[in-house]
Amino acid sequence: MGEAGGATILHADLDAFYASVEQLLDPSLRGKPVVVGEGVVLAASYDAKAFGVHAGMPGWRARELCPDVRFVGGHFRDYQRLGDQVIGVLRDFTPLVERISIDEAFLDVAGTEHLFGSPTEIARAIRRRVRAEVGLALSVGVARTKHLAKIASQAAKPDGLVVVEPELEFDFLQPLSIDLIWGVGPATHARLAGAGIRTIGDLAAAPGPVLKRLVGQAAGHKLGALATNLDSRRVETARRAVSIGAQHAFGRRQATADMLRSTLGYLADRVAGRLRSAGRAGRTITVRVRFTGLRSVTRSVTLSVPISTTLTLTEIATELAGSALNDHPHEREITLLAMSVSQLVDEFPLQLELSLGLDGDRRRSGSGAESARLALDRAMDSIRARFGRDSVGYATVMFSELGGVPEEFRELAEHPLESLKEPY
DNA sequence: TCTGGGGTCCTAGGACCC
Protein backbone atom coordinates (compact mmCIF):
# COMPACT_ATOMS: atom_id res chain seq x y z
CA MET A 1 0.00 0.00 0.00
CA GLY A 2 1.50 3.31 -0.94
CA GLU A 3 0.86 5.43 2.14
CA ALA A 4 -1.25 8.46 1.39
CA GLY A 5 0.99 11.34 0.45
CA GLY A 6 3.92 9.20 -0.61
CA ALA A 7 6.28 10.36 -3.31
CA THR A 8 4.58 8.63 -6.26
CA ILE A 9 4.55 11.35 -8.91
CA LEU A 10 7.23 11.16 -11.58
CA HIS A 11 8.11 13.90 -14.03
CA ALA A 12 9.99 12.53 -17.02
CA ASP A 13 11.71 14.95 -19.35
CA LEU A 14 13.93 14.15 -22.34
CA ASP A 15 17.17 16.13 -22.33
CA ALA A 16 17.71 18.70 -25.11
CA PHE A 17 15.24 16.64 -27.04
CA TYR A 18 15.40 17.87 -30.66
CA ALA A 19 19.16 18.25 -30.55
CA SER A 20 19.61 14.83 -28.95
CA VAL A 21 17.52 13.24 -31.68
CA GLU A 22 19.69 14.86 -34.31
CA GLN A 23 22.76 13.46 -32.59
CA LEU A 24 21.12 10.07 -32.41
CA LEU A 25 20.31 10.10 -36.12
CA ASP A 26 23.68 11.46 -37.20
CA PRO A 27 26.57 10.11 -35.12
CA SER A 28 28.93 12.71 -36.57
CA LEU A 29 27.05 15.31 -34.51
CA ARG A 30 27.62 13.60 -31.17
CA GLY A 31 29.70 15.51 -28.71
CA LYS A 32 29.46 18.64 -30.86
CA PRO A 33 27.59 21.89 -30.38
CA VAL A 34 24.38 21.44 -32.36
CA VAL A 35 21.44 23.76 -32.80
CA VAL A 36 18.11 22.82 -34.30
CA GLY A 37 16.49 25.72 -36.10
CA GLU A 38 17.49 28.53 -38.39
CA GLY A 39 16.32 32.02 -37.60
CA VAL A 40 15.71 31.06 -34.03
CA VAL A 41 17.19 28.32 -31.86
CA LEU A 42 14.54 25.65 -31.25
CA ALA A 43 16.87 23.44 -29.25
CA ALA A 44 20.54 23.34 -28.37
CA SER A 45 22.69 20.34 -27.49
CA TYR A 46 24.47 20.39 -24.15
CA ASP A 47 27.70 21.02 -26.00
CA ALA A 48 26.13 24.19 -27.40
CA LYS A 49 24.54 25.14 -24.08
CA ALA A 50 28.04 25.16 -22.62
CA PHE A 51 28.64 28.25 -24.76
CA GLY A 52 25.52 29.96 -23.45
CA VAL A 53 23.35 29.04 -26.40
CA HIS A 54 19.73 28.34 -25.47
CA ALA A 55 16.31 27.83 -26.99
CA GLY A 56 14.57 30.97 -28.17
CA MET A 57 17.80 32.75 -28.99
CA PRO A 58 18.24 34.29 -32.46
CA GLY A 59 20.41 32.16 -34.72
CA TRP A 60 22.99 34.88 -35.31
CA ARG A 61 23.49 35.25 -31.59
CA ALA A 62 24.12 31.51 -31.23
CA ARG A 63 26.77 31.72 -33.94
CA GLU A 64 28.32 34.68 -32.21
CA LEU A 65 28.61 32.76 -28.93
CA CYS A 66 29.76 29.56 -30.57
CA PRO A 67 31.25 29.92 -34.05
CA ASP A 68 31.61 26.16 -34.48
CA VAL A 69 27.96 25.43 -33.82
CA ARG A 70 26.29 23.16 -36.37
CA PHE A 71 22.84 24.23 -37.48
CA VAL A 72 20.61 21.37 -38.50
CA GLY A 73 17.10 21.35 -39.91
CA GLY A 74 14.44 19.63 -37.87
CA HIS A 75 13.43 16.02 -38.47
CA PHE A 76 10.04 16.60 -36.95
CA ARG A 77 8.59 13.24 -37.87
CA ASP A 78 11.41 11.56 -36.02
CA TYR A 79 10.83 13.79 -33.00
CA GLN A 80 7.21 12.74 -32.92
CA ARG A 81 8.04 9.07 -33.45
CA LEU A 82 10.70 8.92 -30.76
CA GLY A 83 8.67 11.03 -28.34
CA ASP A 84 5.75 8.62 -28.81
CA GLN A 85 8.06 5.69 -28.26
CA VAL A 86 9.20 7.11 -24.93
CA ILE A 87 5.62 7.74 -23.83
CA GLY A 88 4.95 4.12 -24.74
CA VAL A 89 7.65 3.02 -22.31
CA LEU A 90 6.07 5.15 -19.57
CA ARG A 91 2.68 3.59 -20.19
CA ASP A 92 4.16 0.16 -19.57
CA PHE A 93 4.43 1.18 -15.93
CA THR A 94 1.08 2.88 -15.37
CA PRO A 95 -1.91 4.07 -17.37
CA LEU A 96 -1.77 7.31 -15.34
CA VAL A 97 0.42 9.19 -17.78
CA GLU A 98 -0.19 12.88 -18.50
CA ARG A 99 1.73 13.99 -21.55
CA ILE A 100 2.33 17.71 -21.45
CA SER A 101 4.42 18.10 -24.58
CA ILE A 102 6.27 16.07 -27.15
CA ASP A 103 9.10 15.26 -24.74
CA GLU A 104 7.66 15.52 -21.25
CA ALA A 105 5.10 13.73 -19.08
CA PHE A 106 3.87 13.22 -15.54
CA LEU A 107 3.14 9.75 -14.17
CA ASP A 108 1.47 8.64 -10.99
CA VAL A 109 2.76 5.24 -9.96
CA ALA A 110 0.72 4.95 -6.75
CA GLY A 111 -0.56 1.41 -6.61
CA THR A 112 1.92 -0.08 -9.06
CA GLU A 113 4.61 -0.76 -6.47
CA HIS A 114 3.64 -4.39 -6.13
CA LEU A 115 4.28 -4.84 -9.84
CA PHE A 116 7.35 -2.74 -10.47
CA GLY A 117 8.82 -1.77 -7.13
CA SER A 118 9.13 1.61 -5.44
CA PRO A 119 8.76 4.87 -7.39
CA THR A 120 12.53 5.27 -7.30
CA GLU A 121 13.01 1.79 -8.74
CA ILE A 122 10.44 2.53 -11.41
CA ALA A 123 12.21 5.76 -12.30
CA ARG A 124 15.50 3.88 -12.67
CA ALA A 125 13.88 1.22 -14.81
CA ILE A 126 12.26 3.82 -17.06
CA ARG A 127 15.54 5.64 -17.55
CA ARG A 128 17.35 2.40 -18.38
CA ARG A 129 14.74 1.31 -20.87
CA VAL A 130 14.58 4.67 -22.64
CA ARG A 131 18.34 4.71 -22.93
CA ALA A 132 18.49 1.12 -24.20
CA GLU A 133 15.44 1.03 -26.44
CA VAL A 134 15.25 4.57 -27.76
CA GLY A 135 18.80 5.76 -27.29
CA LEU A 136 17.95 8.99 -25.50
CA ALA A 137 18.72 10.47 -22.10
CA LEU A 138 15.67 10.94 -19.92
CA SER A 139 15.81 12.88 -16.66
CA VAL A 140 13.29 12.01 -13.98
CA GLY A 141 12.10 13.74 -10.85
CA VAL A 142 10.18 11.83 -8.18
CA ALA A 143 8.14 13.57 -5.51
CA ARG A 144 4.81 13.81 -3.76
CA THR A 145 3.42 16.58 -6.00
CA LYS A 146 3.63 17.58 -9.64
CA HIS A 147 5.31 20.83 -8.78
CA LEU A 148 8.08 19.15 -6.80
CA ALA A 149 8.52 16.37 -9.35
CA LYS A 150 8.93 18.89 -12.14
CA ILE A 151 11.48 20.90 -10.21
CA ALA A 152 13.27 17.68 -9.30
CA SER A 153 13.58 16.63 -12.94
CA GLN A 154 15.07 20.03 -13.79
CA ALA A 155 17.53 19.54 -10.96
CA ALA A 156 18.29 16.06 -12.29
CA LYS A 157 19.42 17.24 -15.73
CA PRO A 158 21.38 16.19 -17.59
CA ASP A 159 20.61 12.49 -17.61
CA GLY A 160 19.83 12.15 -13.92
CA LEU A 161 17.32 11.16 -11.29
CA VAL A 162 16.33 13.22 -8.27
CA VAL A 163 13.96 11.98 -5.59
CA VAL A 164 12.46 14.41 -3.11
CA GLU A 165 11.50 12.52 0.04
CA PRO A 166 8.37 13.99 1.67
CA GLU A 167 10.23 14.86 4.89
CA LEU A 168 12.77 16.89 2.96
CA GLU A 169 10.44 18.88 0.73
CA PHE A 170 10.68 22.05 2.72
CA ASP A 171 14.48 22.08 2.78
CA PHE A 172 14.59 21.24 -0.91
CA LEU A 173 12.23 24.01 -1.94
CA GLN A 174 13.26 26.85 0.34
CA PRO A 175 16.56 27.98 -1.24
CA LEU A 176 15.56 27.52 -4.90
CA SER A 177 15.12 30.44 -7.27
CA ILE A 178 11.56 31.52 -8.02
CA ASP A 179 12.44 31.04 -11.68
CA LEU A 180 12.02 27.30 -11.22
CA ILE A 181 8.32 27.73 -10.49
CA TRP A 182 6.07 26.88 -13.40
CA GLY A 183 4.47 30.19 -14.34
CA VAL A 184 7.27 32.53 -13.32
CA GLY A 185 8.73 34.12 -16.43
CA PRO A 186 10.65 37.34 -17.01
CA ALA A 187 7.80 39.72 -16.16
CA THR A 188 6.81 37.98 -12.94
CA HIS A 189 10.43 37.53 -11.98
CA ALA A 190 11.05 41.25 -12.36
CA ARG A 191 8.02 42.19 -10.28
CA LEU A 192 8.84 39.77 -7.50
CA ALA A 193 12.53 40.62 -7.49
CA GLY A 194 11.55 44.27 -7.25
CA ALA A 195 9.89 43.41 -3.95
CA GLY A 196 12.94 41.51 -2.75
CA ILE A 197 11.46 38.08 -3.46
CA ARG A 198 14.09 35.86 -5.05
CA THR A 199 13.80 32.40 -3.55
CA ILE A 200 10.86 30.11 -3.08
CA GLY A 201 11.38 30.62 0.63
CA ASP A 202 10.98 34.38 0.20
CA LEU A 203 7.84 33.72 -1.78
CA ALA A 204 6.41 31.41 0.87
CA ALA A 205 6.95 34.10 3.48
CA ALA A 206 5.26 36.86 1.49
CA PRO A 207 1.77 37.82 2.72
CA GLY A 208 -1.12 36.98 0.39
CA PRO A 209 -2.23 40.58 -0.17
CA VAL A 210 1.32 41.53 -1.16
CA LEU A 211 1.44 38.78 -3.77
CA LYS A 212 -1.95 39.76 -5.06
CA ARG A 213 -0.81 43.32 -5.49
CA LEU A 214 2.38 42.24 -7.26
CA VAL A 215 1.08 39.66 -9.71
CA GLY A 216 -2.71 39.71 -9.56
CA GLN A 217 -5.37 37.57 -8.01
CA ALA A 218 -5.01 34.23 -9.75
CA ALA A 219 -1.25 34.19 -10.13
CA GLY A 220 -0.79 35.37 -6.55
CA HIS A 221 -2.95 32.56 -5.30
CA LYS A 222 -1.19 29.96 -7.42
CA LEU A 223 2.33 31.11 -6.58
CA GLY A 224 1.48 31.28 -2.90
CA ALA A 225 0.16 27.74 -2.97
CA LEU A 226 3.15 26.35 -4.83
CA ALA A 227 5.68 28.15 -2.67
CA THR A 228 4.06 26.90 0.51
CA ASN A 229 4.00 23.44 -0.98
CA LEU A 230 0.24 23.15 -1.34
CA ASP A 231 0.04 21.64 -4.81
CA SER A 232 -2.93 19.33 -5.11
CA ARG A 233 -3.09 18.88 -8.87
CA ARG A 234 -3.74 15.32 -9.98
CA VAL A 235 -2.16 13.59 -12.94
CA GLU A 236 -4.76 13.89 -15.70
CA THR A 237 -4.59 11.39 -18.50
CA ALA A 238 -6.90 13.05 -21.01
CA ARG A 239 -7.20 16.73 -21.60
CA ARG A 240 -9.22 18.27 -24.36
CA ALA A 241 -7.84 21.11 -26.41
CA VAL A 242 -9.27 24.55 -25.67
CA SER A 243 -8.14 26.03 -28.96
CA ILE A 244 -6.60 24.95 -32.24
CA GLY A 245 -4.46 27.33 -34.25
CA ALA A 246 -1.65 27.87 -36.69
CA GLN A 247 0.71 30.66 -37.56
CA HIS A 248 3.28 31.61 -40.10
CA ALA A 249 6.17 34.02 -39.76
CA PHE A 250 7.72 35.74 -42.75
CA GLY A 251 10.75 37.93 -42.47
CA ARG A 252 8.98 41.12 -43.43
CA ARG A 253 6.28 41.46 -46.00
CA GLN A 254 4.08 44.12 -47.43
CA ALA A 255 0.56 43.33 -46.36
CA THR A 256 -1.30 43.07 -49.65
CA ALA A 257 -4.78 41.67 -50.03
CA ASP A 258 -3.47 38.74 -52.07
CA MET A 259 -0.81 37.87 -49.61
CA LEU A 260 -3.22 38.03 -46.68
CA ARG A 261 -5.71 35.80 -48.34
CA SER A 262 -3.25 33.21 -49.53
CA THR A 263 -1.49 32.97 -46.19
CA LEU A 264 -4.72 32.87 -44.23
CA GLY A 265 -6.10 30.34 -46.69
CA TYR A 266 -3.12 28.13 -46.06
CA LEU A 267 -3.43 28.48 -42.29
CA ALA A 268 -7.20 27.94 -42.37
CA ASP A 269 -6.68 24.80 -44.41
CA ARG A 270 -4.52 23.37 -41.68
CA VAL A 271 -6.58 24.56 -38.74
CA ALA A 272 -9.94 23.55 -40.16
CA GLY A 273 -8.51 20.20 -41.20
CA ARG A 274 -7.32 19.53 -37.69
CA LEU A 275 -10.68 20.61 -36.26
CA ARG A 276 -12.51 18.19 -38.52
CA SER A 277 -10.19 15.32 -37.84
CA ALA A 278 -10.70 15.90 -34.12
CA GLY A 279 -14.46 15.97 -34.71
CA ARG A 280 -14.69 19.48 -33.35
CA ALA A 281 -15.80 22.94 -34.44
CA GLY A 282 -15.43 26.35 -32.84
CA ARG A 283 -17.31 29.59 -32.43
CA THR A 284 -14.53 32.08 -31.77
CA ILE A 285 -12.02 32.93 -34.48
CA THR A 286 -8.98 34.97 -33.53
CA VAL A 287 -6.43 36.46 -35.88
CA ARG A 288 -3.15 37.96 -34.79
CA VAL A 289 -1.09 40.25 -36.96
CA ARG A 290 2.44 40.98 -35.89
CA PHE A 291 4.25 44.06 -37.14
CA THR A 292 7.93 44.79 -37.10
CA GLY A 293 9.40 45.21 -33.66
CA LEU A 294 7.24 42.35 -32.34
CA ARG A 295 4.26 44.64 -31.88
CA SER A 296 1.13 42.65 -32.47
CA VAL A 297 -2.62 43.10 -32.44
CA THR A 298 -5.44 40.61 -32.33
CA ARG A 299 -8.97 40.68 -33.64
CA SER A 300 -11.57 38.11 -32.83
CA VAL A 301 -15.20 37.37 -33.43
CA THR A 302 -17.57 34.93 -31.80
CA LEU A 303 -20.22 33.37 -33.99
CA SER A 304 -23.53 31.99 -32.85
CA VAL A 305 -22.73 28.63 -34.45
CA PRO A 306 -19.45 26.70 -34.46
CA ILE A 307 -17.64 26.27 -37.76
CA SER A 308 -15.02 23.90 -39.10
CA THR A 309 -14.84 24.57 -42.81
CA THR A 310 -11.76 25.81 -44.57
CA LEU A 311 -13.40 28.44 -46.73
CA THR A 312 -15.54 30.00 -44.01
CA LEU A 313 -12.56 30.16 -41.72
CA THR A 314 -10.51 31.73 -44.49
CA GLU A 315 -13.12 34.39 -45.16
CA ILE A 316 -13.65 35.34 -41.53
CA ALA A 317 -9.93 35.40 -40.83
CA THR A 318 -9.34 37.61 -43.85
CA GLU A 319 -11.94 40.09 -42.64
CA LEU A 320 -10.43 40.14 -39.17
CA ALA A 321 -6.93 40.67 -40.49
CA GLY A 322 -8.25 43.47 -42.70
CA SER A 323 -9.81 45.13 -39.70
CA ALA A 324 -6.60 44.86 -37.70
CA LEU A 325 -4.62 46.44 -40.52
CA ASN A 326 -7.21 49.17 -41.01
CA ASP A 327 -6.77 50.19 -37.42
CA HIS A 328 -3.02 50.50 -37.96
CA PRO A 329 -2.72 52.33 -41.25
CA HIS A 330 0.92 53.24 -40.66
CA GLU A 331 2.01 49.65 -40.27
CA ARG A 332 2.46 48.39 -43.78
CA GLU A 333 4.94 45.63 -43.11
CA ILE A 334 3.93 42.56 -41.19
CA THR A 335 6.10 39.76 -39.85
CA LEU A 336 3.58 37.12 -38.80
CA LEU A 337 0.00 36.00 -39.25
CA ALA A 338 -1.69 33.68 -36.79
CA MET A 339 -5.16 32.32 -36.39
CA SER A 340 -6.86 30.15 -33.86
CA VAL A 341 -10.29 28.76 -33.23
CA SER A 342 -11.64 28.45 -29.70
CA GLN A 343 -14.94 27.92 -27.88
CA LEU A 344 -14.74 24.43 -29.26
CA VAL A 345 -17.58 21.95 -29.25
CA ASP A 346 -17.93 18.41 -30.49
CA GLU A 347 -19.23 18.50 -34.00
CA PHE A 348 -22.44 16.58 -34.19
CA PRO A 349 -23.75 15.17 -37.47
CA LEU A 350 -26.96 17.18 -37.30
CA GLN A 351 -24.98 20.31 -37.84
CA LEU A 352 -24.98 19.46 -41.51
CA GLU A 353 -28.68 20.17 -41.58
CA LEU A 354 -28.61 23.39 -39.62
CA SER A 355 -28.49 26.73 -41.24
CA LEU A 356 -25.42 28.69 -40.35
CA GLY A 357 -26.73 31.80 -38.71
CA LEU A 358 -23.52 33.76 -38.70
CA ASP A 359 -23.77 36.92 -36.71
CA GLY A 360 -25.52 39.95 -38.11
CA ASP A 361 -24.12 41.24 -41.35
CA ARG A 362 -21.98 38.19 -41.72
CA ARG A 363 -24.99 36.04 -42.40
CA ARG A 364 -24.67 34.36 -45.73
CA SER A 365 -27.42 33.96 -48.20
CA GLY A 366 -28.27 30.36 -48.83
CA SER A 367 -28.00 28.55 -45.55
CA GLY A 368 -26.94 25.41 -47.35
CA ALA A 369 -23.59 26.96 -48.21
CA GLU A 370 -21.93 25.92 -44.98
CA SER A 371 -23.15 22.35 -45.11
CA ALA A 372 -22.04 22.12 -48.71
CA ARG A 373 -18.67 23.38 -47.69
CA LEU A 374 -18.47 20.85 -44.93
CA ALA A 375 -19.34 18.05 -47.33
CA LEU A 376 -16.69 19.29 -49.70
CA ASP A 377 -14.09 19.52 -46.97
CA ARG A 378 -14.90 16.04 -45.76
CA ALA A 379 -14.60 14.67 -49.24
CA MET A 380 -11.24 16.32 -49.55
CA ASP A 381 -10.15 15.07 -46.16
CA SER A 382 -10.80 11.50 -47.17
CA ILE A 383 -8.99 11.90 -50.45
CA ARG A 384 -6.05 13.33 -48.62
CA ALA A 385 -6.19 10.52 -46.10
CA ARG A 386 -5.87 8.03 -48.92
CA PHE A 387 -3.39 9.72 -51.22
CA GLY A 388 -1.45 11.91 -48.86
CA ARG A 389 -1.83 15.50 -47.94
CA ASP A 390 0.97 16.78 -50.08
CA SER A 391 -0.05 14.88 -53.18
CA VAL A 392 -3.07 17.02 -53.73
CA GLY A 393 -4.11 20.67 -53.41
CA TYR A 394 -7.44 22.08 -52.45
CA ALA A 395 -8.48 23.42 -55.82
CA THR A 396 -7.12 20.48 -57.75
CA VAL A 397 -9.06 18.05 -55.65
CA MET A 398 -12.23 19.97 -55.99
CA PHE A 399 -12.23 20.16 -59.73
CA SER A 400 -10.70 16.83 -60.58
CA GLU A 401 -12.49 14.60 -58.12
CA LEU A 402 -15.84 16.25 -57.72
CA GLY A 403 -17.21 16.53 -61.21
CA GLY A 404 -20.74 17.88 -61.60
CA VAL A 405 -20.18 20.53 -59.00
CA PRO A 406 -23.39 21.48 -57.23
CA GLU A 407 -24.81 24.96 -57.26
CA GLU A 408 -23.26 25.95 -53.98
CA PHE A 409 -19.79 25.38 -55.34
CA ARG A 410 -20.24 28.12 -57.83
CA GLU A 411 -19.59 30.72 -55.25
CA LEU A 412 -16.36 28.97 -54.47
CA ALA A 413 -15.23 29.62 -58.00
CA GLU A 414 -15.69 33.31 -57.38
CA HIS A 415 -12.95 33.21 -54.85
CA PRO A 416 -9.30 33.03 -55.82
CA LEU A 417 -8.90 29.33 -55.31
CA GLU A 418 -5.30 29.34 -56.36
CA SER A 419 -4.67 31.06 -53.08
CA LEU A 420 -5.50 27.82 -51.35
CA LYS A 421 -2.73 25.85 -52.94
CA GLU A 422 0.39 25.39 -50.96
CA PRO A 423 2.13 28.73 -51.17
CA TYR A 424 5.56 27.18 -51.01
C1' DT B 1 18.94 44.33 -39.02
C1' DC B 2 14.75 41.07 -32.48
C1' DT B 3 13.01 35.40 -33.38
C1' DG B 4 9.30 29.59 -34.47
C1' DG B 5 5.05 27.30 -33.96
C1' DG B 6 2.04 25.10 -30.96
C1' DG B 7 -0.60 26.01 -26.91
C1' DT B 8 -2.93 27.62 -21.79
C1' DC B 9 -4.57 30.92 -18.62
C1' DC B 10 -5.50 35.61 -16.68
C1' DT B 11 -7.08 40.56 -16.65
C1' DA B 12 -9.90 44.44 -17.48
C1' DG B 13 -13.54 46.95 -19.48
C1' DG B 14 -17.99 46.95 -21.62
C1' DA B 15 -22.48 44.95 -22.76
C1' DC B 16 -26.27 42.83 -21.12
C1' DC B 17 -29.37 40.47 -17.93
C1' DC B 18 -31.71 39.85 -13.62
Add this chain to the structure above:
DNA sequence: TCTGGGGTCCTAGGACCC
Protein backbone atom coordinates in the same frame (compact mmCIF):
# COMPACT_ATOMS: atom_id res chain seq x y z
C1' DT C 1 -38.03 55.02 -11.56
C1' DC C 2 -31.66 56.12 -11.41
C1' DT C 3 -29.33 53.72 -7.93
C1' DG C 4 -27.30 48.89 -6.46
C1' DG C 5 -25.21 44.42 -6.81
C1' DG C 6 -24.05 40.14 -9.13
C1' DG C 7 -23.22 37.12 -12.96
C1' DT C 8 -21.95 35.88 -17.69
C1' DC C 9 -20.18 36.68 -22.15
C1' DC C 10 -17.20 39.01 -25.41
C1' DT C 11 -12.94 41.41 -26.91
C1' DA C 12 -8.08 42.82 -26.71
C1' DG C 13 -3.91 42.33 -24.66
C1' DG C 14 -0.31 39.88 -21.96
C1' DA C 15 2.40 36.37 -19.57
C1' DC C 16 3.98 32.00 -19.80
C1' DC C 17 5.11 27.06 -21.25
C1' DC C 18 7.53 23.56 -24.36
